[in-house]
Each structure stands twice: as C-alpha cells, then as structure tokens.
Amino acid sequence: MTQVVVIGGGVVGISCALSLQADGQEVTVVEPGPVGEGASWASCGCIAVGEIVPLSQPGMLMKVPGWLLHPKAPLSLRPTSLPGLLPWFARFTANARPSKMRAIAADLARLTFAATGDFKAQLVDIGAPELLVERPVLKLFDDERDRATMGAAFDLARDLGCTIDEITGQEAHEIAPAIAPDFKYAAILRDWSFVTDPKRLVEALHQTFTKRGGTVVQAAATGFDRETRRVRAVRLSDGRSLPADEVILAAGTHSRALAKALDVPIQLEGVAGYSTALSDPGVDLTHTVFYPKGGFGMTPYEDSLAVAGTIEFAGLNAPPNWNRADILVKKALRVLPNLQTTKRERRMGRRPFTPDTRPIIGRSKHVQNVTFATGHGQLGLTLGATTARLVADDLARRPLHLDVQPFSPDRFSN
Ligand SMILES: Cc1cc2nc3c(=O)[nH]c(=O)nc-3n(C[C@H](O)[C@H](O)[C@H](O)COP(=O)(O)OP(=O)(O)OC[C@H]3O[C@@H](n4cnc5c(N)ncnc54)[C@H](O)[C@@H]3O)c2cc1C
The missing domain is CATH 3.30.9.10 (D-Amino Acid Oxidase, subunit A, domain 2)
Structure with missing residues (x-):
C-alpha cells in the first residue's frame, strides 16, 4: 500500500485525501489549524462554473x-x-493581454465545467447531498x-x-x-x-476521511527529508518525520514556502x-x-x-x-x-x-513523488473535488480527463 502524506486539510487537501483513500492508499493529512477554518471558511460558497x-x-x-x-x-x-x-x-x-486572457479562460473553463459533476459525486459519497x-x-x-x-x-x-x-x-x-x-x-x-455551509462541508469531508480509517495529524509541515529527486519523509512542527511514498502539497497560500524547500519556485x-x-x-x-x-x-x-x-x-x-x-x-x-x-x-x-489565475495541479520535474494541488485563487471550493479526481487518477496511473500541462508547477521558472 502506498503511504501518502497530504499537507493541508483545507477543502482541496481533504478532497484529495478522500479520493486517494478511496483508491486504497494509506493517507495521512497534516493540518495545524482548526478544520475548515482556512480560506474555505471565508468563501462566498459558490460552485462558480464559468468564473x-x-x-x-x-x-x-x-x-x-x-x-x-x-x-x-x-x-x-x-x-x-x-x-x-x-x-x-x-x-x-x-x-x-487579451490573447493570454482567452487562453487562461479556456483552461479554467475545462476545469470548472467538470466541477458540478465532481462535487455532486463527492457530496453523495460523504452522505451530504443537501449541502x-x-x-x-x-x-x-x-x-x-x-x-x-x-x-x-x-x-x-x-x-x-x-x-x-x-x-x-x-x-x-x-x-x-x-x-x-x-x-x-x-x-x-x-x-x-452554491454550498449552504462551506465550513460544514470541510468538516464533513474530514469526518468521512477519519471514519474510513484516515489519520489527521495536528501539526504543520516544516520541511522534507530528501534523497536526490525524491521526498522520503515530511518533517513536522512537533519534531516528528512522517515517512512518505507520495506527498500532496495542498497548504493553500503556505504552499509557496514548502515548494521553495523542494526547489520548486512557484509564484503564489x-x-x-x-x-x-x-x-x-x-x-x-x-x-x-x-x-x-x-x-x-x-x-x-x-x-x-x-x-x-x-x-x-x-x-x-x-x-x-x-x-x-x-x-x-x-x-x-x-x-x-x-x-x-x-x-x-x-x-x-x-x-x-497565482499570477495567471490558473491553479497549480500536477508534478514538478524537480521532485518525483510530490503532487501539487494548490493556487486555486477564487475557485478552491469549486475545484476541490475536480482537483482531487485529477490527483487520484494521476497517482493510480489512470488516464486524466483533461490535460494538466497548463497547471504545471514548473511554469513559473520559464
Ligand atoms: C472572501 C472570499 C470568497 C470566496 N468565495 C469563493 C467562492 O464563492 N467559490 C470558490 O470556489 N472559492 C471561493 N473562495 C476561494 C476559496 O475559499 C479558496 O480557493 C479555497 O478555500 C482554497 O482552499 P485550499 O484548501 O487550497 O486552502 P485553505 O482552505 O486555505 O487550506 C489550506 C490549509 O493548509 C493548512 N496549512 C498551512 N500551512 C501548513 C503547513 N505548513 N503544514 C500543513 N498544513 C498547512 C492551513 O491551516 C489550511 O487549513 C473565496 C475566498 C475568499 C477569501
């Protein structure tokens, strides 16, 4: 069984954790704060298809x-x-510039058009379709x-x-x-x-994850133990290191500092x-x-x-x-x-x-076993479930339903 560490238990991180768990991976979420009180809590609650x-x-x-x-x-x-x-x-x-705007909008449209279906499936899975x-x-x-x-x-x-x-x-x-x-x-x-309560949504995702055997560690990720182009373990603020076969970086705005520790210079x-x-x-x-x-x-x-x-x-x-x-x-x-x-x-x-409003989804060529799931800007609530599907399909080596190249974490070094 693959040991996956998800860094960040906001709507994006916990959605990824649930989808990976459904694939049979052993998943641990690292989250220092109260569940559901990241950016997701302050949102306007929209599943903003077409934003x-x-x-x-x-x-x-x-x-x-x-x-x-x-x-x-x-x-x-x-x-x-x-x-x-x-x-x-x-x-x-x-x-x-108008040409860039159109290209960005087309990429975002491909993501958001999948959002309602993915989100509804997620809500059915956690038994909360009324949200x-x-x-x-x-x-x-x-x-x-x-x-x-x-x-x-x-x-x-x-x-x-x-x-x-x-x-x-x-x-x-x-x-x-x-x-x-x-x-x-x-x-x-x-x-x-729209979602009737974004905080309850994140809490329900967490509850389902733990009920199904997932672990949430209350600590912050502070860095990584590495060997050449792989992460061996995630270092925690409580002094421990969590061994990891795969890492999902979903720490919202804090992802930038952690990406820097991986030598991936994302702009966020x-x-x-x-x-x-x-x-x-x-x-x-x-x-x-x-x-x-x-x-x-x-x-x-x-x-x-x-x-x-x-x-x-x-x-x-x-x-x-x-x-x-x-x-x-x-x-x-x-x-x-x-x-x-x-x-x-x-x-x-x-x-x-991100400066181009596209989220950061996928792997960097600089580190083999880290998948980025961050940078969702105004669309984190909308795209949590869709991002989770992409991340889980990638880890399971299933074909992705859309091309994630425009969302690459390496685009900032060009
Ligand atoms: C006013 C407002 C309105 C919005 N309206 C909408 C809307 O209508 N629709 C929509 O789709 N989106 C909306 N958004 C955007 C949406 O809220 C965000 O895109 C989304 O919450 C991002 O989710 P996230 O999981 O990436 O980040 P977060 O929810 O911020 O979660 C990141 C988590 O990582 C944790 N973390 C931080 N550092 C570490 C570390 N070192 N180790 C481990 N964990 C760490 C944090 O504690 C946090 O819980 C709105 C946002 C705001 C502010």
Whole structure:
C-alpha cells in the first residue's frame, strides 16, 4: 500500500485525501489549524462554473495608483506589501493581454465545467447531498455604465460555453424579492450553484476521511527529508518525520514556502478577502447575489447570510483589516434594504492566487513523488473535488480527463 502524506486539510487537501483513500492508499493529512477554518471558511460558497476570466485584465498597471490611494475600494493594495509583491505583480500584469486572457479562460473553463459533476459525486459519497443548492446566481447593476464593466467578461465566458442571461433589475427582484427593486439591469449565471455551509462541508469531508480509517495529524509541515529527486519523509512542527511514498502539497497560500524547500519556485500570493456571517439577517434571500460595483456577493447559508468579497493585495502574512468587512456589510444594504446587520461574525481568508489565475495541479520535474494541488485563487471550493479526481487518477496511473500541462508547477521558472 502506498503511504501518502497530504499537507493541508483545507477543502482541496481533504478532497484529495478522500479520493486517494478511496483508491486504497494509506493517507495521512497534516493540518495545524482548526478544520475548515482556512480560506474555505471565508468563501462566498459558490460552485462558480464559468468564473473563468482571469484576475489580471487589460489596463491593470494604470489602476495601481488608485488601489494604493483608496484603501477602502473593492480592490486595493497595501503599500507595505508592494516590494514583496513585485515579482508576482510583474507576471500578473504580463498576463493582462487579451490573447493570454482567452487562453487562461479556456483552461479554467475545462476545469470548472467538470466541477458540478465532481462535487455532486463527492457530496453523495460523504452522505451530504443537501449541502449543494442548484440555483443560479444573480449579478446586479445600477445602470448601463455599471453593466458595461462586465460586458467583455460575459462575452468571453459565453464564447467558451457559459450560459448567462441578461434581464432587468425588476425581473431579478421578482426572482428574489429580498433584492431592492431599483437595479436597472441584472444577469443570471445559470451554470453556478452554491454550498449552504462551506465550513460544514470541510468538516464533513474530514469526518468521512477519519471514519474510513484516515489519520489527521495536528501539526504543520516544516520541511522534507530528501534523497536526490525524491521526498522520503515530511518533517513536522512537533519534531516528528512522517515517512512518505507520495506527498500532496495542498497548504493553500503556505504552499509557496514548502515548494521553495523542494526547489520548486512557484509564484503564489495570498489575496485577502473578507466575509461576515449575519446570523439574524431578517430577510429571506433565496439566491446568491453579486453586486460587482460593490465588490461583494451574498449567499444564504444554513444558519446565516454571508456577505463576502473584496480583493486586497496585502502580502502573505498581513493582519486583517476588519474595516473592509464592515464596509461590505454597509454596502449590502444597497442590495437588501431590509437586511439586519447587528449579529455578525467576521472572517478573513487568503485566496491562494497565482499570477495567471490558473491553479497549480500536477508534478514538478524537480521532485518525483510530490503532487501539487494548490493556487486555486477564487475557485478552491469549486475545484476541490475536480482537483482531487485529477490527483487520484494521476497517482493510480489512470488516464486524466483533461490535460494538466497548463497547471504545471514548473511554469513559473520559464
Ligand atoms: C472572501 C472570499 C470568497 C470566496 N468565495 C469563493 C467562492 O464563492 N467559490 C470558490 O470556489 N472559492 C471561493 N473562495 C476561494 C476559496 O475559499 C479558496 O480557493 C479555497 O478555500 C482554497 O482552499 P485550499 O484548501 O487550497 O486552502 P485553505 O482552505 O486555505 O487550506 C489550506 C490549509 O493548509 C493548512 N496549512 C498551512 N500551512 C501548513 C503547513 N505548513 N503544514 C500543513 N498544513 C498547512 C492551513 O491551516 C489550511 O487549513 C473565496 C475566498 C475568499 C477569501
């Protein structure tokens, strides 16, 4: 039996662990923190099929001064983080060309189009199909100018097979009456769906894994015992070393430091986002709703309503700026005028973003028995199960359902 060590027990790592376990491998997950409280916890809960247009878009460089000057804007850059971010940023802006954007979007589409099927199969496997609500997402626009900001992204997504219907704001109000009736335009993103509780999802994945005999070690991976191009064991913060035939690197934003210890120079930044769970929202929202102008979305979870969003380039270890979460809650009243915001719990998550918005999936030529499963940016919840299928098929030497070359960990050294 192959001994596999999965580093990181977020939604991606634990999904990989379960799929490998189903193949009969002996799997140990290494996770230092409380289960389910990584980036997955702060997410907006969407299975975002068609969220394929990269973060880097034309004109990005020109916008940087604005991001620095307006720290409360939906997209911002903390000045102190700029020097450390520069190499990542140089690649990020180089990807902001239309031809590159299209290639990235096509690669992401291949992944996300598999997501709903893979995710549903995973939920059936863990006995929690009720966690998925197959209901489309709504995007709201104040006026023509506001709608036009999404025009090119919608065209590209449609061109690659996504179903997006444009409707009036009044029609959106009729679909989800909690929404204010005075938005001029809206769009229905029909391929999307949402999860009713991302934390419960990660917990349920962990419970199933341990019930089936998997081991979770509460410690951080700190390095590796190696022989030439193989890892023999994973070193842990408690002083132990875990022997490994195969290693899956799925430590979210922390994967960068561990990849460096393997001499694989991946580029990965933690792009912060904030989420507030309103436990007594006073409105009955039926759909996930995005207000792109405000830089946030809202999802009706089982026991709260989540207001989540913003893109903050703050570096890997910057402390949260909770002000940003509070601003989103204030803006949420524009969308849901009757929203009650007193009972709230704030969360911050760092999305593990690569400069080309593609995740990092697969092996590096520098180390034979390590598989990367990280860098999912805005799509970790969406792609956990699909990534797990790819990783498990690779380890079992089964043919992969798509070409993972565009997601190679070695692409950053070119
Ligand atoms: C505001 C916001 C909204 C979002 N909305 C969505 C959405 O609607 N849909 C979607 O698909 N995605 C969304 N995302 C993105 C999604 O949350 C992430 O892509 C996803 O959680 C990444 O999962 P992960 O398992 O790679 O990382 P994480 O969930 O961060 O898990 C990584 C784990 O590795 C552990 N770890 C760290 N260092 C070590 C170490 N040295 N050794 C061992 N373990 C270690 C951490 O403790 C952590 O548990 C959103 C994110 C944010 C912040």
